[in-house]
Amino acid sequence: MNTCLTGRERARLHSLIRETLDLGGAECPEEIEDTTMVRELPGVDSLKLLRLLGQVELGFRVNLGFEAIPQVQTVRDIERLICASREQYAASTS
Structure with missing residues (x-):
């Protein structure tokens, strides 16, 4: 099973990162890349990071x-x- x-x-x-962290403004005009440091994005704090991970869980059902x-x-x-x-989910169901 391909899990990537x-x-x-x-x-x-x-897109989820941009939306959840409200990065649509002029303070973050660059694209989100794989190597983007999440904690260095404008306005990111521990609460926003927690909210982002919650949205990732919901959006990707993980x-x-x-x-x-x-x-x-x-x-x-x-x-x-x-x-x-x-x-982990695939291993637990097989």
């Missing part, structure tokens, strides 16, 4: 848990956590 994000899912993740918070440095880390959660 498709191009469409990756674009959805980037369970990241609170232990995911310190693991998130880049957007790629979020993708890795989504993939790991999918792999």
